[in-house]
Amino acid sequence: MQPFELPEFYMPYPARINPHLERAREHSKAWAYEMDMIDVPQNGTKIWDEHDFDSHDYALLCAYTHPDCTGADLDLVTDWYVWVFYFDDHFLELFKRTRDLPAAHAYLERLALFMPVDGEITEEPGNPVERGLADLWGRTVPAHSLDFRQRFVVSTKNLLDESLWELANISEGRVSNPIEYVEMRRKVGGAPWSANLIEHAVGAEVPASIAGSRALTVLRDTFADAVHLRNDIFSYEREVLDEGELSNGILVFEKFLGLSTQEAADAVNELLTSRLHQFEHTALTEVPPLLATHGEDPFGVAAYVKGLQDWQSGGHEWHLRSSRYMNSAARPLDGPAGLGTSAARIVRSLTGTAPQRARAFSHTPYERVGSVELPEMYIPFDLTLSPHLDAARQNLVTWCQSMGLLSEGIWTEQTLLDADLPLCGAGIHPSATPEGLDLTSKWLAWGTYGDDLYPKVYGLTGDAAGAHVSNERLKALMPVELTVPSVLPATALERSLADLWVRTAGPMVIEARGQFRTAIDKMLDSWLWELDNQRLNRIPDPVDYVEMRRSTFGSDLTMSLSRIAHLGVLPEWVYRTRPVQSLENSAMDSACLINDMFSYRKEIEFEGEVHNAVLVVRNFLSCSQERAFEVVRDLQAARTRQFEHVVDKELPAVLGELTGDAHSAMLEYVQELRDWLAGILNWHQGVRRYKDETLEQPVRVGALTGLGTSAARYLVS
Numbered sequence: 001m002q003p004f005e006l007p008e009f010y011m012p013y014p015a016r017i018n019p020h021l022e023r024a025r026e027h028s029k030a031w032a033y034e035m036d037m038i039d040v041p042q043n044g045t046k047i048w049d050e051h052d053f054d055s056h057d058y059a060l061l062c063a064y065t066h067p068d069c070t071g072a073d074l075d076l077v078t079d080w081y082v083w084v085f086y087f088d089d090h091f092l093e094l095f096k097r098t099r100d101l102p103a104a105h106a107y108l109e110r111l112a113l114f115m116p117v118d119g120e121i122t123e124e125p126g127n128p129v130e131r132g133l134a135d136l137w138g139r140t141v142p143a144h145s146l147d148f149r150q151r152f153v154v155s156t157k158n159l160l161d162e163s164l165w166e167l168a169n170i171s172e173g174r175v176s177n178p179i180e181y182v183e184m185r186r187k188v189g190g191a192p193w194s195a196n197l198i199e200h201a202v203g204a205e206v207p208a209s210i211a212g213s214r215a216l217t218v219l220r221d222t223f224a225d226a227v228h229l230r231n232d233i234f235s236y237e238r239e240v241l242d243e244g245e246l247s248n249g250i251l252v253f254e255k256f257l258g259l260s261t262q263e264a265a266d267a268v269n270e271l272l273t274s275r276l277h278q279f280e281h282t283a284l285t286e287v288p289p290l291l292a293t294h295g296e297d298p299f300g301v302a303a304y305v306k307g308l309q310d311w312q313s314g315g316h317e318w319h320l321r322s323s324r325y326m327n328s329a330a331r332p333l334d335g336p337a338g339l340g341t342s343a344a345r346i347v348r349s350l351t352g353t354a355p356q357r358a359r360a361f362s363h364t365p366y367e368r369v370g371s372v373e374l375p376e377m378y379i380p381f382d383l384t385l386s387p388h389l390d391a392a393r394q395n396l397v398t399w400c401q402s403m404g405l406l407s408e409g410i411w412t413e414q415t416l417l418d419a420d421l422p423l424c425g426a427g428i429h430p431s432a433t434p435e436g437l438d439l440t441s442k443w444l445a446w447g448t449y450g451d452d453l454y455p456k457v458y459g460l461t462g463d464a465a466g467a468h469v470s471n472e473r474l475k476a477l478m479p480v481e482l483t484v485p486s487v488l489p490a491t492a493l494e495r496s497l498a499d500l501w502v503r504t505a506g507p508m509v510i511e512a513r514g515q516f517r518t519a520i521d522k523m524l525d526s527w528l529w530e531l532d533n534q535r536l537n538r539i540p541d542p543v544d545y546v547e548m549r550r551s552t553f554g555s556d557l558t559m560s561l562s563r564i565a566h567l568g569v570l571p572e573w574v575y576r577t578r579p580v581q582s583l584e585n586s587a588m589d590s591a592c593l594i595n596d597m598f599s600y601r602k603e604i605e606f607e608g609e610v611h612n613a614v615l616v617v618r619n620f621l622s623c624s625q626e627r628a629f630e631v632v633r634d635l636q637a638a639r640t641r642q643f644e645h646v647v648d649k650e651l652p653a654v655l656g657e658l659t660g661d662a663h664s665a666m667l668e669y670v671q672e673l674r675d676w677l678a679g680i681l682n683w684h685q686g687v688r689r690y691k692d693e694t695l696e697q698p699v700r701v702g703a704l705t706g707l708g709t710s711a712a713r714y715l716v717s
Contacts, residue, residue: 002326003237004250004262007269009230010276010353013309015317017063020071024059028078035132037086042127045093047086055323058082064314065194066307069201076139077201083132084159084190090129091163092243099171101164108160115156117149140200147208152196158187162578166247168649174246177638179589180582181252182225182543187578188247189231191224198307204300214525215286218544222279223308225543227315229272233265234325256634267621271542273353274620276312277360278541285532359619360539365608369601371692375629377594378637379681380644381674384430385423392422392437399442403499404492410453418688421445427679428558429672439503440561446496447523447554453493454527455607459534467531471524477501480514504561512567519556526551530611539610539619546589552611553595555588562672569665574658579650586642587673591680593636597629598684606695640677 018024029050032038038048062078069077095104113123114133121138125131141149165184169176176184186192199205210216232239232249239245249271253264283305291298320327386392397416400406406413425432425440432440458467476487477498482505489495505513526548533540540548550556563575574580596603596613603609613635618628647670658666688694 002328003241004265006233006327007266009269009316010273011313011316013313015064015313016067016310017314018067018069018074020074021059021063023071024062024074024078025057027075028059028082029053031079032082032086035083035135036128037082037132040128042090043094047089047093047128053082056085057318057322058085060321061315061318064317065311066198066201067310067314073201076136077197079132080136080140080197083129083136084193086132087129087160090127095163096167096170096243096245099167101167101171104164104167108164111160112157115153117146117153144200145205145208147211148196148199148205151211152193155190155193155196159190159193162188165578166245169246170244172649174645175252175255176247177635177642178252178256179546179635179639180586180642181247181249183582183585185228185232185247185249186221186224189224189228191227192220194227194311195220195223195308198311199304202303202307204303204307206301206304207294207296209294210290210296210301213290214529215282215290218282218286219279219305219308221543221547222275222282223312225275226272226279226312229268229275230316230319233268233272234319234327236261236265237326238324256638257631270356270620273356274541275543277353277357278544279308359622360541361537363537363539363610363615363619365537365610366606367604369605369625372601372629374597375633377597377633377681378640379590379594379677380640381678383427383678383682384675385679385682386426386430386432386437388432388434388437389422389426391434392425392441393420395438396422396441396445399438400445400496403496405445405449405496408492410456411449416445418694419445419448420683420687420689421448423686424679424683427682428676429562430675430679439500440558442496442500443504443557443561444554446493446500447557449496450493450524450527451552451554454531455534455609459531462535464528464531464535467528471528474524475521478505478517478520480505480510480517482506482513504564508564509567511572512564516560516564519560522551522556523554533610534608537610539616542616542620545611545613545616546592549592549596549611549613550585550588553588553592555591558676559584559588559673562669562676565672566665566669569661570658570669571662574654574662574666577654579646579654583643583646583651583670583673586639586646587677590636590639590643590677593632593639594681594684597632597636598690600629601692602690602695643673643677 029038032048032053038050038053039046058081059074059078062074062081066074066077091104091107094100095107110123110126111130111133114121114125114130115137121134123130123134125134141152144152162184166188168174206216229249236248236250239248240251249268250261250264253259253267254261257264257267259267287301287305288298291301319325397413400411400416401413405411406416421444422437422441424444425437429437429440454467454470458464458470470493473487473490473494474497477485477489477494478501479485482502485498487494489498505516508516529548530552532538563570575584593613600612600614603612604615609615613632614625614628617623617631618625621628621631623631651666651670655663655666684690
């Protein structure tokens with residue numbers, strides 16, 4: 001018996017099939033034989049026989065996922081998928097089943113030799129995976145730009161290298177938490193790699209100027225998440241019950257949320273639907289203005305977006321047909337034949353998921369919350385406070401007054417004192433000099449002031465254009481070359497940023513200055529994302545929320561301040577390693593979830609916000625407020641434990657490549673992240689900003705009081 005019934009999937013795009021299917025079947029089998037993938041034992045184990053190859057039918061997958069490409073391109077793309085599935089099974093038999101981690105490392109390191117960004121392959125392949133990769137690389141990359149090749153190398157390396165993450169979890173019997181799982185599944189699951197092949201198949205590269213933008217990143221990520229979550233549902237029986245795999249979304253939901261297998265499968269399908277809704281929202285609302293801003297050809301990007309949609313529907317159809325998956329009780333998407341049936345299927349798909357889509361837009365702002373009993377939060381790190389705290393408090397008041405932050409109707413001096421931002425700075429940077437603590441406190445004040453100002457001034461009035469202009473002016477005040485800014489600061493937010501930029505960026509080398517500027521830009525852009533959701537009264541998709549929350553909270557900014565102390569000591573490649581990125585992201589998420597629990601009443605009842613993890617969980621799981629708090633608490637603890645796990649199990653590999661001052665600096669950075677988390681929890685526990693007595697005080701400016709008057713107070717001032 002199947003472990004669960006397949007859910008009703010959201011799939012509004014009709015599946016079509018490439019007319020060159022039979023040609024691709026014939027070609028791919030001949031190619032697989034030529035590469036020794038069929039009937040050739042590896043270390044004494046036969047990976048595939050001809051029956052395996054035929055029943056998996058990778059040509060059918062590619063014919064469905066690339067319905068419009070030429071016969072030659074379909075042959076090439078099919079060969080790539082034969083290779084990647086063979087790699088997956090080859091790695092399973094040789095390393096996952098044997099738990100041979102050192103041999104797996106050596107195996108993966110060699111594969112990089114067959115993917116040169118430029119130049120010829122000089123290494124001789126020694127197994128079918130290496131032989132296939134060498135052949136495919138030479139047939140694919142010469143037709144593409146350097147930017148595409150670099151992106152394709154990264155996505156292919158992620159697909160290969162992150163198999164070690166799965167193997168390590170199997171060896172430890174460790175099931176990841178949901179946030180970690182989605183983040184890592186993108187890399188190991190290979191869908192970003194598939195997105196690169198879509199560019200090849202549709203003959204339209206994503207322009208380099210926008211490839212790293214939020215909109216294109218979200219399109220790739222939502223595409224990847226939907227592909228992988230769908231695969232998790234169909235492959236649960238084979239992966240979890242037969243292979244002992246722990247990297248499966250249903251299993252993650254079972255363990256984390258305490259659900260039955262059927263309930264977990266339904267929840268994964270809900271997340272899959274949410275990610276597809278996010279894909280559509282981004283394609284319709286974020287991509288067009290991005291193309292207009294950069295002056296890029298919309299037709300090439302439209303072909304790419306259509307290619308991503310074709311892959312979704314075609315991949316679903318293949319999962320319903322391939323012997324590789326649990327699908328005996330499923331009905332193919334093409335269903336009954338005949339004119340008009342695809343439209344009927346689309347209507348059924350849209351109707352079935354309409355309640356979930358509607359929930360995201362149906363929240364009642366300023367919902368009555370009342371006093372909330374906060375759960376205990378897991379931060380097992382000792383708190384140390386800077387001895388310069390009292391001085392920093394006084395200095396911050398003086399600076400805020402001089403910048404005009406207390407005279408524009410957003411903050412009063414009491415607002416600033418209630419926020420007590422130097423307390424946060426003293427905890428997250430306990431070893432800072434007096435000048436360093438002042439600088440941290442000022443940055444915290446600037447970010448918090450901006451975060452308070454944007455929804456009041458631009459959100460309540462719906463002034464999206466004004467917010468965009470404000471962002472461009474703020475960015476112009478941060479010249480990376482430290483030239484004279486092209487604008488003169490005219491508001492408190494601008495004056496304070498101009499002052500802080502010179503103080504902070506001046507001593508940096510230009511590369512670090514550029515990275516610091518990027519961190520601030522990300523926070524500014526995240527404020528526009530919040531305003532857009534506020535305008536639509538749209539509760540964000542859970543994954544998009546977690547990933548954007550790191551920017552809206554200013555995590556990148558405050559972590560960048562920590563990195564300043566290690567400039568020139570820690571090499572930049574360290575920050576790009578998976579363990580360090582995992583370390584930083586888990587710390588960011590833990591801190592953001594802490595903030596969301598403490599600020600829940602303030603944001604939901606008094607500010608009409610839709611950006612809060614408790615609300616996002618309430619909406620996604622359609623559960624009570626109490627249950628949502630439990631889930632957010634468990635997520636916060638899980639991310640903190642992941643931080644500890646990375647330090648204990650994954651970071652030693654990075655430390656092993658560092659010596660001398662760099663090794664010491666990495667250890668110091670880890671301690672700074674511990675201080676960062678302890679300081680943030682302590683600040684939330686001690687500050688008056690989120691206390692009931694502070695929230696319930698009436699706000700009066702002249703005769704203006706009550707709900708909705710904050711924007712009017714700003715304008716009057």
